[in-house]
Amino acid sequence: xxxxxxxxxxxxxxxxxxxxxxxxxxxxxxxxxxxxxxxxxxxxxxxxxxxxxxxxxxxxxxxxxxxxxxxxxxxxxxxxxxxxxxxxxxxxxxxxxxxxxxxxxxxxxxxxxxxxxxxxxxxxxxxxxxxxxxxxxxxxxxxxxxxxxxxxxxxxxxxxxxxxxxxxxxxxxxxxxxxxxxxxxxxxxxxxxxxxxxxxxxxxxxxxxxxxxxxxxxxxxxxxxxxxxxxxxxxxxxxxxxxxxxxxxxxxxxxxxxxxxxxxxxxxxxxxxxxxxxxxxxxxxxxxxxxxxxxxxxxxxxxxxxxxxxxxxxxxxxxxxxxxxxxxxxxxxxxxxxxxxxxxxxxxxxxxxxxxxxxxxxxxxxxxxxxxxxxxxxxxxxxxxxxxxxxxxxxxxxxxxxxxxxxxxxxxxxxxxxxxxxxxxxxxxxxxxxxxxxxxxxxxxxxxxxxxxxxxxxxxxxxxxxxxxxxxxxxxxxxxxxxxxxx
Amino acid sequence: xxxxxxxxxxxxxxxxxxxxxxxxxxxxxxxxxxxxxxxxxxxxxxxxxxxxxxxxxxxxxxxxxxxxxxxxxxxxxxxxxxxxxxxxxxxxxxxxxxxxxxxxxxxxxxxxxxxxxxxxxxxxxxxxxxxxxxxxxxxxxxxxxxxxxxxxxxxxxxxxxxxxxxxxxxxxxxxxxxxxxxxxxxxxxxxxxxxxxxxxxxxxxxxxxxxxxxxxxxxxxxxxxxxxxxxxxxxxxxxxxxxxxxxxxxxxxxxxxxxxxxxxxxxxxxxxxxxxxxxxxxxxxxxxxxxxxxxxxxxxxxxxxxxxxxxxxxxxxxxxxxxxxxxxxxxxxxxxxxxxxxxxxxxxxxxxxxxxxxxxxxxxxxxxxxxxxxxxxxxxxxxxxxxxxxxxxxxxxxxxxxxxxxxxxxxxxxxxxxxxxxxxxxxxxxxxxxxxxxxxxxxxxxxxxxxxxxxxxxxxxxxxxxxxxxxxxxxxxxxxxxxxxxxxxxxxxxx
Numbered sequence: 006x007x008x009x010x011x012x013x014x015x016x017x018x019x020x021x022x023x024x025x026x027x028x029x030x031x032x033x034x035x036x037x038x039x040x041x042x043x044x045x046x047x048x049x050x051x052x053x054x055x056x057x058x059x060x061x062x063x064x065x066x067x068x069x070x071x072x073x074x075x076x077x078x079x080x081x082x083x084x085x086x087x088x089x090x091x092x093x094x095x096x097x098x099x100x101x102x103x104x105x106x107x108x109x110x111x112x113x114x115x116x117x118x119x120x121x122x123x124x125x126x127x128x129x130x131x132x133x134x135x136x137x138x139x140x141x142x143x144x145x146x147x148x149x150x151x152x153x154x155x156x157x158x159x160x161x162x163x164x165x166x167x168x169x170x171x172x173x174x175x176x177x178x179x180x181x182x183x184x185x186x187x188x189x190x191x192x193x194x195x196x197x198x199x200x201x202x203x204x205x206x207x208x209x210x211x212x213x214x215x216x217x218x219x220x221x222x223x224x225x226x227x228x229x230x231x232x233x234x235x236x237x238x239x240x241x242x243x244x245x246x247x248x249x250x251x252x253x254x255x256x257x258x259x260x261x262x263x264x265x266x267x268x269x270x271x272x273x274x275x276x277x278x279x280x281x282x283x284x285x286x287x288x289x290x291x292x293x294x295x296x297x298x299x300x301x302x303x304x305x306x307x308x309x310x311x312x313x314x315x316x317x318x319x320x321x322x323x324x325x326x327x328x329x330x331x332x333x334x335x336x337x338x339x340x341x342x343x344x345x346x347x348x349x350x351x352x353x354x355x356x357x358x359x360x361x362x363x364x365x366x367x368x369x370x371x372x373x374x375x376x377x378x379x380x381x382x383x384x385x386x387x388x389x390x391x392x393x394x395x396x397x398x399x400x401x402x403x404x405x406x407x408x409x410x411x412x413x414x415x416x417x418x419x420x421x422x423x424x425x426x427x428x429x430x431x432x433x434x435x436x437x438x439x440x441x442x443x444x445x446x447x448x449x450x451x452x453x454x455x456x457x458x459x460x461x462x463x464x465x466x467x468x469x470x471x472x473x474x475x476x477x478x479x480x481x482x483x484x485x486x487x488x489x490x491x492x
Numbered sequence: 493x494x495x496x497x498x499x500x501x502x503x504x505x506x507x508x509x510x511x512x513x514x515x516x517x518x519x520x521x522x523x524x525x526x527x528x529x530x531x532x533x534x535x536x537x538x539x540x541x542x543x544x545x546x547x548x549x550x551x552x553x554x555x556x557x558x559x560x561x562x563x564x565x566x567x568x569x570x571x572x573x574x575x576x577x578x579x580x581x582x583x584x585x586x587x588x589x590x591x592x593x594x595x596x597x598x599x600x601x602x603x604x605x606x607x608x609x610x611x612x613x614x615x616x617x618x619x620x621x622x623x624x625x626x627x628x629x630x631x632x633x634x635x636x637x638x639x640x641x642x643x644x645x646x647x648x649x650x651x652x653x654x655x656x657x658x659x660x661x662x663x664x665x666x667x668x669x670x671x672x673x674x675x676x677x678x679x680x681x682x683x684x685x686x687x688x689x690x691x692x693x694x695x696x697x698x699x700x701x702x703x704x705x706x707x708x709x710x711x712x713x714x715x716x717x718x719x720x721x722x723x724x725x726x727x728x729x730x731x732x733x734x735x736x737x738x739x740x741x742x743x744x745x746x747x748x749x750x751x752x753x754x755x756x757x758x759x760x761x762x763x764x765x766x767x768x769x770x771x772x773x774x775x776x777x778x779x780x781x782x783x784x785x786x787x788x789x790x791x792x793x794x795x796x797x798x799x800x801x802x803x804x805x806x807x808x809x810x811x812x813x814x815x816x817x818x819x820x821x822x823x824x825x826x827x828x829x830x831x832x833x834x835x836x837x838x839x840x841x842x843x844x845x846x847x848x849x850x851x852x853x854x855x856x857x858x859x860x861x862x863x864x865x866x867x868x869x870x871x872x873x874x875x876x877x878x879x880x881x882x883x884x885x886x887x888x889x890x891x892x893x894x895x896x897x898x899x900x901x902x903x904x905x906x907x908x909x910x911x912x913x914x915x916x917x918x919x920x921x922x923x924x925x926x927x928x929x930x931x932x933x934x935x936x937x938x939x940x941x942x943x944x945x946x947x948x949x950x951x952x953x954x955x956x957x958x959x960x961x962x963x964x965x966x967x968x969x970x971x972x973x974x975x976x977x978x979x980x981x982x983x984x985x986x987x
Contacts, residue, residue, distance in 0.1 A: 331562070372643075376516070383639075392635050393628045399560075402624065402676075406563055409680045417681055424673045431669055435638060435662060443642040443658045477560055484562055 013067045013074045016057040016082060017122055023049040024115040031108020039100055039107045046111040047093040050118060054086035070190060071129035080337065080486035081125035081258045088251040088344060089118035094461055095352050096243040098359060103150065103241070110150055114247065117143035121255035128191045128266070130179045133259050137175075137223070140252060141168050147247070148240040160235035167232045171222030178215025185209045194267040213268070217280070223256045226317060227287040230310045234298075237306035242355030245302065249309045249351065250344040257316060257340060261333060265323060265490050280321035281419055288314025289422065292429040300364050301354060301437065305347075308389065308430055312343055315404060315423050322411040333487035335407035338480050342388075342400025342472060349385035349465045353378050356458035365437055370446030378454055379441050381462045386434035388469055391427050396472035401427070403480065495555040496543065497569040497619040500536045500579065501629075503529060504612040511605045519600050526604045530590035533611065537583025541972075544576040549975045551621065551694070552576075559625075563683075564690030568621040573976030574758070574828050575618045577969055578751060581832050582618065584958070585747040585839050586611045589740035591951045592843050603644055603738075606636035610744060617752050623679045623691040623760070630756065631672055633749055634720070637733070637741065638665040645736040646849070648796055660736025667729035671719030675756070678712035681705075682764060697763045697983055710768025713761040714776060721753030722809040724783045731790075731802035739846030742798075746805045747839035751831045754812045758824075758980065762816070766984040770819065777817035777900070781907045783810025784914035792921045797848070797855040800925060801841045804881060807914060808834045808889075814911060815896040819984070821977055823899020828973045830892035833880065833962060837889060840877040840955040844870050847944035847952075857925060862934035866941040869949050871930040876956040878926050880963070882919040888962035 011018070026049070027042055035041050057079060066073040093114055100107045120140030127133035145165050151157040183189055185208050186197040202209055221229035237245050291310030298304035316339060319332040356378060362368060372379035388395030391402070409420040472479060494502075507529040511522065544552055551570035559565045571579060593603065613633030620626050638661050645657035683691055686699045719726040730750070734742045757776075762769045787807025794800045812834070815827025847870055848863065849855050864871035880889040893915060900908035943949060962969060 334562075387635065393632045398628070398631070402627075403560065403563065405676075406680050406683060409684050410563075417677075417684060420680060421677050424676050428666075428670055428673045432666060435665065438638070439642060439658055439662065442639055443661070475559075477558070480560055480562065 010065075010067050012060060013065050014072065015060055016053050016086075017119060019053045019056060020050070020086075020115060020119045020122065023053070024112045024119065027112040027115060028108055031106060031112075039097065042107050042111050043093055043097045043100070046115055047090040050086045050090040050093065050115065054083045054090075057082050057086070066128070068132075070192070071132045072123070072126050073128045074126060075489040076486040077262065077489045078122075078126035080482060081254070082122045084341060084344075085118050085121040085125070085251055085255060088247075088254070088348075089114060091348055091465070092243050092247045092251065095246060095348070095355060096241070098455065098457055099241050099243055099355060102359060110147070113143045113147050117147070117247070117252070121251060121258075124255045125258040125262070127259065128262070130182065130189045130191070130263070133263065134176065134179060137256075137259065138172060140255060141172065141223075144244075144248060144252060147244045148236055150244070151239055151241050156235075157239040160232075160239035164232050164236050167222060171219050171229070174215050174222075175219030178212045178219055181208055181212035181215065185212065191263060191267040195269060198268070216263075217283075220256065220260050221283070224253060224260070224313055224317075225310055226283055226313050227290045227310065230287070230291070230313075233310055234303045234306040237309070238300055238302045242302070242351050242358050245305075246348055246351035246355070249305070250347050253309075253313070254340045254344060257320075257336060260320065261323075261336065262490060264320065265329060265333070269323075277321050277325055280317060281416070284314045284317035284321055285419060285422055286314075287311070287317060288426045292426045292433075295430065296433045298433075299366070301368065302363065304365070304433060304437075305350065305354070308433070309347070311426060311430060312389075314426070315339065315401070316343075318408045318416070318419055318423065319404070321419070322408050322416055325411050329490070330484055330487040331407045332411065333490065334480060334484035335404040337483035337487065338476065339400040339404040341479060341483075342396035342476070345465065345469050345472060346385055346388040346395065346397045349381060349462060349469055350389065352458065352462045352465055353382040353385060356454040356462070357452070359454070360452050362452075365440050368437060368440050369444045370441070371452070372442035374446065374450060375452040375454060377459060378452070378462070381466050382441065383438050384466060384469065386437060388473070390431040390434050392431075394470065394473050396469045396476070399473050399476045403476070495553060495569065496536055496540045497553050497571065498555055498567075500533060500540060500583075501612055501616045501619060503533050503536065504608040504615070508605050508608045508612070511601055511608070514601060516599075516601055522601045522604060523594060526590050526593075526607075529608065530587040533615070534583040534587040537579045537615075540571065541576050541580040544571060544573065544972060546573060546971050546975045549573070549979055564688070564692065565624040566622055566692065567625060568692055568694075569619045570621050571619055572979055573972040573974065574980075575755070575976070577828065577832060577972050577976075578618045578755060579615065581751070581835050582611070582614045582748045585744055585835060586614075588839060588843070588951050588955060589743045589747075591947060592743065592846065593738070593740040594947060599643075603640070606640050607740065607744070610636045610640070610749075614744075614748050614752060618755065621693045623682065623693055623696065625691075626693070626756070626760070627672070627675060627679055630675070630752060631669075633752060634668045634672065635665065637661070637668075637737070637745065640741045641733060641737045644738040644741070646738070648735055648799075648855075650795075655732055655736065657736040660732040664729045664733030667719055667726065671716045671726070674712045674716030675760075678709050678716060678760070681709050681712075693759070693764065701765065703767050706765040706768030707771050708768075710761055710765045710772050713765060714757055714772060717753045717756030717760070718779075718813070719753065721750055721757065721813060722783065722806045723753070723813060724779055724786055724806070724810070727783070727787075727806045730806055731799055734802040734805065734842075735796065735798045739842055742842040742846070743839040746802070746842060747835040750805065750809055751812075751835060754809070754816060754827070754831060757813075758816055762819075762980060763983055769984070773817045773819050774904070777814050777904055777907055780810045780813035780817055781910050781914075783807065783813060784911050785810075785917070788914045788917035788921070792917065795856055795858055797857050797860065797925075797929065798842070798845050800857070800921060801838065801845060804841075804918065804921070805834070805838050807918065808838075808881070810914070811893055811896045811911065814907070815899055818896075818899040818903045819981075820899040820902050821974075821981060822895050823903070824977045824980065825970060825973050826892050826895025826897075826899055828977070829888070829962075829966060829969060830896060832969060833888035833892045833959070836955050836958050836962075837877050837880045840873060840952055840959070841881075843948065843952050843955065844874050844877070847948055848941075850944070851941050852938065857929050859935070860929045861932040861938065862930070863938060863941060864930040865934045866938060867943050869943045870952075873952045873956045874930060875926060876959055878922040880959045882922050883915050886960070886963045888959045888966065891963060891966045
């Protein structure tokens with residue numbers, strides 16, 4: 006490696022520098038520190054996104070191929086940087102009302118984005134693990150920035166313990182994998198597996214199961230989802246959005262590359278059945294339990310568990326036939342469609358939480374008292390349920406179609422279950438909408454969410470409608486990017 | 493260069509964005525925009541109707557835009573004889589509905605936003621030749637109903653139980669989306685089974701799908717769309733939903749939206765899964781007959797005027813389903829004509845009932861008596877709609893139902909006989925209702941009633957004239973429908 010090759014990790018270097026810059030600016034104790042830091046962080050992330058687009062050539066790697074800068078990594082890098090910027094902007098109001106020193110908060114978000122970027126680019130299980138831990142540690146701290154004192158203490162303790170536990174499981178699985186293959190590089194593992202190690206090798210099997218369980222925690226798949234509702238309820242809403250969207254997308258980016266590149270050869274029908282069953286249980290349980298929730302954020306937590314079930318379908322189908330890039334693009338597109346939608350919903354939930362509105366009952370009459378948020382939240386919930394003309398409709402349809410298309414249609418029944426789950430989810434979203442529009446509140450005090458929140462929600466809403474009406478650029482980019490993974 | 497069909501879909505859509513951007517508190521401006529949009533889109537639908545060349549047949553006014561080329565989704569537009577007629581119907585009822593909602597309060601802006609989304613969805617469903625977009629527009633037409641009913645609708649209290657508008661809205665949307673989940677699955681299954689990597693309906697229709705596949709998936713399509721068409725036993729959302737809905741929404745929903753269901757069975761079920769349709773036709777026609785009889789018998793025992801009309805809708809949609817399932821050219825012609833006839837007739841019914849309810853604040857037919865003495869115009873138009881409903885010659889219902897009967901007698905004579913009994917029961921409840929509610933002795937408590945405002949009378953009048961016009965001279969519609977039907981039967985294998 007020469008110094009000249011450092012440009013390959015330039016975006017990562019810039020983001021790391023950005024985090025340090027934020028911390029140093031914070032030390033200056035500026036009178037309008039929040040505004041300045043929010044500006045620096047969001048603009049910094051966006052500019053890095055543009056730099057990555059301009060700078061990165063195709064398919065180069067550094068550090069002996071453990072870190073790769075291909076189209077796939079680039080796609081996710083840009084997505085994470087934009088998502089990070091959205092979270093920063095969404096946080097502005099929350100930070101202003103709850104934190105005296107905003108520096109660490111923004112710096113941690115930037116660090117978490119750095120972790121995500123490396124997760125998508127890693128081609129070595131150790132690099133991937135370190136990046137995952139950078140993300141996890143940032144999130145451990147971020148979730149506990151909450152006013153919600155007794156609840157958050159319990160929730161974040163739970164989150165840290167379970168997180169550490171799952172990291173340990175993951176590490177154990179990785180070490181066993183190393184034991185079998187004597188390498189940590191994805192492509193090296195694939196090469197060794199090609200040489201005749203099959204799933205009948207018990208150590209490999211155990212390591213795969215451990216990896217699946219470890220990632221199951223990070224992705225919040227059933228039965229590893231128990232931390233989700235508590236954290237969603239207690240964490241500051243923008244951070245919940247960050248958890249629900251960006252960190253989940255990062256985990257999927259890692260899992261997809263790892264499983265496609267390292268294990269592509271050993272994928273068999275059994276794998277599809279195991280992961281398919283995991284997907285089925287995850288979506289069904291998440292959506293059924295969501296019906297019973299009274300707190301909007303807990304409901305969204307379970308609904309996000311259900312969404313993970315949909316997103317696991319392409320992982321299950323991976324390796325069944327040659328349509329890997331189509332499947333991957335389905336996953337990538339739904340991560341964006343679902344992610345943008347979730348941002349709209351959490352931006353609304355966040356601005357309502359500032360007025361101490363948390364439960365579905367608190368949302369009574371919002372259609373009258375704050376018509377704009379009522380409309381935006383309705384649009385967001387419809388998009389989550391997968392109704393036109395929002396992003397959620399296009400991305401869900403696309404995802405289901407590409408999954409069903411795999412391998413002569415044995416996945417059609419999994420898709421059928423996913424479609425049934427969409428109907429269940431529509432029901433509990435409609436309950437919220439009914440509460441907002443059809444129940445007359447006892448007191449109809451206007452809720453003023455302020456200009457900032459209005460503008461943020463509006464921009465996100467336009468994005469959701471835009472992607473819903475014309476998704477072709479994102480889909481074709483996703484498919485092109487997916488092509489750079491070696492299946 | 494934008495074509496007529498895309499303009500037809502985009503104009504209500506654009507009106508939505510204009511209204512969203514409009515500051516609230518300008519009800520008159522909103523009304524002006526609404527009327528303008530309705531008028532313009534009626535004109536466009538008429539242009540589409542008249543520019544369809546029935547000598548040539550096939551799909552016309554084609555437009556095609558790429559959308560997601562990698563899995564073969566495109567905005568492909570084009571109409572055949574059947575959709576040309578249905579688009580005209582939508583333009584007509586949509587405009588009438590807007591006029592009837594002139595005085596909607598509160599928040600008429602939000603009301604029209606949702607109404608326009610619904611209209612765009614209906615236009616799109618009729619005009620599109622791509623399964624993905626068919627589903628897209630279909631859902632777009634269904635979902636706004638939830639808020640339209642729940643916010644602007646009305647609840648019914650029957651003393652010992654009540655049907656709230658929230659209940660009606662929730663029931664309607666859950667039933668219809670449950671149906672659309674079946675459609676969604678069927679669409680994806682068709683896409684996978686055909687293996688062409690496209691959602692284009694013409695290409696899919698020209699592929700031979702395996703017989704087993706067609707037999708398995710036709711019920712998904714038939715039930716999925718059938719829910720919206722009011723197919724028994726999946727019809728129970730329809731009375732509750734239609735009664736709870738505000739006038740214009742009932743008009744559009746019973747008048748046009750239910751036809752989307754029948755149209756879907758025809759366009760997806762019969763075009764793409766012809767063998768499945770042939771196998772299942774006896775079941776479908778049986779259910780249609782149950783629809784006719786069950787709807788009519790249920791209508792007899794209702795005490796709420798709007799419930800009578802809603803159940804009569806269920807009954808009349810039975811003729812539509814029967815006609816389709818005959819797979820006989822005359823039967824299908826009658827079925828499509830019945831869609832038009834029933835669409836206009838129900839819209840007229842709901843418009844008039846809305847006018848009565850606005851003043852009387854109740855719809856109980858045990859209490860309403862002798863309204864003709866105070867509401868002469870309403871009574872006259874109600875008479876026209878009622879006589880259409882029971883199939884009096886000279887009105888559109890006669891022509892349509894007659895053709896359905898002919899088609900049924902040629903295929904399933906026994907069911908044809910049962911369906912005629914249904915028409916007789918219709919006569920019982922319609923005539924009894926008219927005799928009591930309009931022409932009975934005037935009750936003192938109704939002396940303050942008067943005919944609705946002139947603009948509402950004029951709307952009702954135009955609808956009534958249309959019923960009469962089609963009844964006397966249905967040929968301009970039939971010749972278009974017939975072209976579509978022969979295209980369909982040819983596609984199904986020259987039966």
